[in-house]
Amino acid sequence: MTDLSAEYESLTSRLADKGLDVARIEREVAGFGVETPSWGYGDSGTRFGTFPQPGRPRDVFERIEDAAEVHRLTGAAPAVALHFPWDEVEDYGALREHLGRLGLRVGAINPNLFQDADYRLGSLTNPDPAIRSRAIDHLLDCVRIAVALGGDAQSLWLADGTNYAGQDDLRARRRRLEDGLSRLYASLPDGHELLVEYKLFEPAFYATDIADWGSAILLCQRLGPRARVLVDLGHHAQGVNVEQIVALLAREERLGGFHFNNRKYADDDLIVGSVNPFELFLIFCELVSGGRELPRLTIDQSHNIEPKVEAMVLSVVNLQEAYAKALLVDRDALTTAQEASDVLAGHELLLDAYNTDVRSLCATVRERNGAAPDPVRELRASGYADRMATARSGSGHAAISGGIHR
Ligand code: RM4
Ligand code: MN
Ligand code: MN
16 A cells, blocks of 8 residues: 555545445444454364474464464454364463453354264264263363353354265254254353354265254254354355345344355365455445344464465455445445335445445554554564564474364
């Protein structure tokens, strides 16, 4: 950006001329926050290999340090989602203190029911009652961890499913799943919520037990009002209209939150907005429609070849910009166009907002928030990556191991 303040002045005066409340938009952008995932900072890869990166965090404390750097630069990543047992420690009091010292708080707690050999044929849906009860124990442990860390959400992605028709009874699996989740739901302290994530396929290839938003919302409706659906952008069939799913879930008061990433083919977990920024914008248009509060927003990415902190920073910036653009949509004009059955007027209003360059507004808001106007440039100039490469060169690191991201 050549001259930030000149660009900002010209943008905001154009927006004001259109009748937009610039101060309100800036307030909303300033208040925007997303959780970043501890598992997005450690080593990861594909099933073909993992490429260790210099400076990779060796344990959860260092993963949280990276998250703090992302928040320092963007001012928009105040919470860290944790994954267990990947982030297991002896002393949760110390972990909580560490978060607080770095100006962060804990985000959603993600139980892991996909990695252990016992779960080969499923966890909560496993035909073996002993394995099901082991899975439930882990879920209950995660609730205790949330309490110890001052968190208030469990975010569950269940990898359970079958690979072959006839392998197991689909209805029996569903009953086992409902029973297991009821145990979890019943153990939630007041004010805690349960987010139920769905995913079409992988690691199961015939029938995934929670494959889509419909099977997720049915579970939530059985459980109770604090169970809501979590949408991960990489978990649908190609071409599925995700913003419409958002609208439907919001209408039912069951939109619990998001796992943001981007994909071209399947669950690619690439940088947010890197493949389909227009879809991201349309999702935010749905999120802000009707002036609702935003649900819990989380980044869920797995960076295999790109520098992780930079990738996370770029994702946060892309999210902030998509949100800002969605706030520019002239809602009254949109309603008028829709009521007049004017097919293209509404579409053009969306395009007008999408095509507005909001970078100077977001940069200015970040600067006022004490963050960096250009976080990627600031990160590169700060030497953070080199410092970490030196500081974390010792052995004995606790990189994320196993799981589907290897
Ligand atoms: C899954 C899903 C979960 C994430 C794991 C690592 O595909 O997106 O949310 O925790 O990956
Ligand atoms: Mn996810
Ligand atoms: Mn995923």
